[in-house]
Amino acid sequence: MATIDLNQSSIRELNEKLQVGSSGDNFTVNNTVGKHALSVGLTKDINVEINGHVGYYCAGMNQEASIKINGNAGPGLAENMMSGQVRVTGNASQYAGATAHGGLLVIEGDASSRCGISMKGVNIVVGGNIGHMSAFMAQSGTLVVCGDAGDAMGDSIYETKIYVRGKVKSLGTDCEEKEMKKEHKEELATLLEMAQMNYSVDEFRRYGSARKLYNFDIDQVDDY
Amino acid sequence: MSKDNPTLIESATFPRHVIAEIQRAAKTGIYDIRGFGAKREIPTFDDLVFLGASTSRYPLEGYREKCTTEVVLGNRFAKKPIHLKTPITIAGMSFGSLSAQAKESLGRGATIAGTSTTTGDGGMTPEERGHSKTLVYQYLPSRYGMNPDDLRRADAIEIVLGQGAKPGGGGMLLGQKISPRVAQMRNLPEGIDQRSACRHPDWTGPDDLEIKIQELREITNWEKPIYVKVGATRVFYDVTLAVKAGADVVVVDGMQGGTAATQDVFIEHVGIPTLPAVRMAVEALQEMDMHRKVQLIVSGGIRSGADVAKALALGADAVAIGTAALIALGDQSPEFDEDYKAIGSAAGFWDDYQQGNDPAGITTQDPELAKRLDPKLGGRRLANYLNVLTLELQTLARACGKSHVHNLEPEDMVALTMEAAAMAGVPLAGTGWIPGKNGV
Numbered sequence: 001m002a003t004i005d006l007n008q009s010s011i012r013e014l015n016e017k018l019q020v021g022s023s024g025d026n027f028t029v030n031n032t033v034g035k036h037a038l039s040v041g042l043t044k045d046i047n048v049e050i051n052g053h054v055g056y057y058c059a060g061m062n063q064e065a066s067i068k069i070n071g072n073a074g075p076g077l078a079e080n081m082m083s084g085q086v087r088v089t090g091n092a093s094q095y096a097g098a099t100a101h102g103g104l105l106v107i108e109g110d111a112s113s114r115c116g117i118s119m120k121g122v123n124i125v126v127g128g129n130i131g132h133m134s135a136f137m138a139q140s141g142t143l144v145v146c147g148d149a150g151d152a153m154g155d156s157i158y159e160t161k162i163y164v165r166g167k168v169k170s171l172g173t174d175c176e177e178k179e180m181k182k183e184h185k186e187e188l189a190t191l192l193e194m195a196q197m198n199y200s201v202d203e204f205r206r207y208g209s210a211r212k213l214y215n216f217d218i219d220q221v222d223d224y
Numbered sequence: 225m226s227k228d229n230p231t232l233i234e235s236a237t238f239p240r241h242v243i244a245e246i247q248r249a250a251k252t253g254i255y256d257i258r259g260f261g262a263k264r265e266i267p268t269f270d271d272l273v274f275l276g277a278s279t280s281r282y283p284l285e286g287y288r289e290k291c292t293t294e295v296v297l298g299n300r301f302a303k304k305p306i307h308l309k310t311p312i313t314i315a316g317m318s319f320g321s322l323s324a325q326a327k328e329s330l331g332r333g334a335t336i337a338g339t340s341t342t343t344g345d346g347g348m349t350p351e352e353r354g355h356s357k358t359l360v361y362q363y364l365p366s367r368y369g370m371n372p373d374d375l376r377r378a379d380a381i382e383i384v385l386g387q388g389a390k391p392g393g394g395g396m397l398l399g400q401k402i403s404p405r406v407a408q409m410r411n412l413p414e415g416i417d418q419r420s421a422c423r424h425p426d427w428t429g430p431d432d433l434e435i436k437i438q439e440l441r442e443i444t445n446w447e448k449p450i451y452v453k454v455g456a457t458r459v460f461y462d463v464t465l466a467v468k469a470g471a472d473v474v475v476v477d478g479m480q481g482g483t484a485a486t487q488d489v490f491i492e493h494v495g496i497p498t499l500p501a502v503r504m505a506v507e508a509l510q511e512m513d514m515h516r517k518v519q520l521i522v523s524g525g526i527r528s529g530a531d532v533a534k535a536l537a538l539g540a541d542a543v544a545i546g547t548a549a550l551i552a553l554g555d556q557s558p559e560f561d562e563d564y565k566a567i568g569s570a571a572g573f574w575d576d577y578q579q580g581n582d583p584a585g586i587t588t589q590d591p592e593l594a595k596r597l598d599p600k601l602g603g604r605r606l607a608n609y610l611n612v613l614t615l616e617l618q619t620l621a622r623a624c625g626k627s628h629v630h631n632l633e634p635e636d637m638v639a640l641t642m643e644a645a646a647m648a649g650v651p652l653a654g655t656g657w658i659p660g661k662n663g664v
Binding site for chain 2: 011012015016019036037040041043055056057060061063075076079080082094095098099101114117118120121136137139140158159214215216218
């Protein structure tokens, strides 16, 4: 177990150490005080535990690594993540999981606006609520919300699946509620278990694309 | 007035092409989407001329005295700046808008000529990486195909905030070009009309951009030069903010810059010409004492060595070409005139890149059409063209007595029109007058 104190080490030194870490290595990072771009560009299945709040783009473009943040996360948490797992015990600011292609992002608290924007295959589980315009232009993957969702959820959504346990303030353009079938319940149960969220799948509703905007249609002009 | 009947007078307000567009809009209910760049007449580099050396300055001998063209891009912060043999680079164009063969041709041609080529919306293909010695990887709002492995495979990273054809607008690729391979790379359903986001998903302003640049540098070990590309609008402020955010290189794309597919109203009515954009960018760099420290690449309507020389004389470090490169590959070739006619156009006029039925096989995903372009031949043609541009550039620089093309300066030029004098900040020919300077 290596400990990196950001009072003593620079961000460059931190990321360099993590990026060259070997499979199975464990790291603890202290004194983060909201610093940006921490633990980014990791490529191996190492374990990183970050104690404290982090700034922008923590765990950006993560591949394989498991990163746990004991605190809150700033904007762009795990943006463009490819694989691995990122967990934040507190809340996450805007654009959590933006454009992420794979892996699992767990936010135990609330996520702010645009959570999962343009997501491309990642699975995101939020223990609390999500803000407005979440899953905007979301392409694929799954967003699970154990609390409520804000305005315009899933606006211009493509093939991402969204499960919400609480209330949805409003749906965005081309997003609609869909039938919750057996396979969806199974998928949701798996994700809840992976995220260690103890809820019944029967409490959730499913949302996805109405696919009316996939090709231009003059009769949908008010939606563009 | 009609040639055949002098009593018929065409309206200046409603000429035939305007009438045709109104009729088309009424029939279809959708704005005109097309490719290429702005077609309207605007002030260009043609409105400037060089003052060749004579009594007060002496020229260099062509072919005997050296006029070097090498350029280094990205040596502000990057550990591995880019070294090019010629300051003429290939602009970003996507696989998706272009065929894989066309992307390969661009890589081959740029490599032969000793310059860089650039990916586009949709990610990096193995073909273009394999055939491009120096490849710039675009980081776009859509992030289609964006992954850290390709980021590390790139030689430089270009953060795209906008492009000259559509500053403020996002990418567009219509369903006929979303082939299975394009769909897979972009993680989209096949055959949909893809409209990319117009702004980045995970930041909202220049202060955020500074942190984004930091993140990209951290992911790539501070090796790669980071470019920031803007469409030419409020150039002075945009360049200032890009430099402040930590860019190694700023790319400014004027309104003549091409596109694969955009609304015609966007292409013709948003952004400013390349001519004033260069001057504004250079002024911003000079005011920060960053000219030549942060390199400036200018694009949008570069066609000849004269255009390159004039952009450099105004203070650019390099230029990028897009439309001209496609023409060098074979776009608009009379060889395909019958095919152009069959789709209602003609060689030299065709601009419907979005349709995917390119007779030259360049802006298409149709495998049969794409076969029409031999990547080796296309690469050779592009290399020839780049070499001609470089020779023309050297010819003009030598005539002005310069031993390096970067020694060209605004004082080597005058303008032929008041508009160009004001925009470029050089005197109207035969006068010392620069409109707008000294309060005049």
